[in-house]
Amino acid sequence: MLNERSRRRFAAVEANAIGRGGIKIVSQATGLNRNTIARGIKELGNKKEMDPQRIRRDGAGRKNKIKQDYALFII
Numbered sequence: 001m002l003n004e005r006s007r008r009r010f011a012a013v014e015a016n017a018i019g020r021g022g023i024k025i026v027s028q029a030t031g032l033n034r035n036t037i038a039r040g041i042k043e044l045g046n047k048k049e050m051d052p053q054r055i056r057r058d059g060a061g062r063k064n065k066i067k068q069d070y071a072l073f074i075i
Helices: 004-018 022-030 034-045
Strands: none
Touching: 004 022, 004 034, 022 034
8 A cells, every 4th residue: 555655656756767757657557747747757866855754745735724714713
């Protein structure tokens, strides 16, 4: 089982290995969006690594319900 980050990076490595047209081929084979694979390729070349404990960037994902509706905190 791969999480979001490892799935994106695996697809990026495979696309790089294929070379020209790799993103399209991997996208069709895996069902991942081409932008997702391109983002994975960008992450592989990025010198500044994201925290290894995090799967998503800071601020990504759903917001906490208490932050959305403060009345839940008061109860």
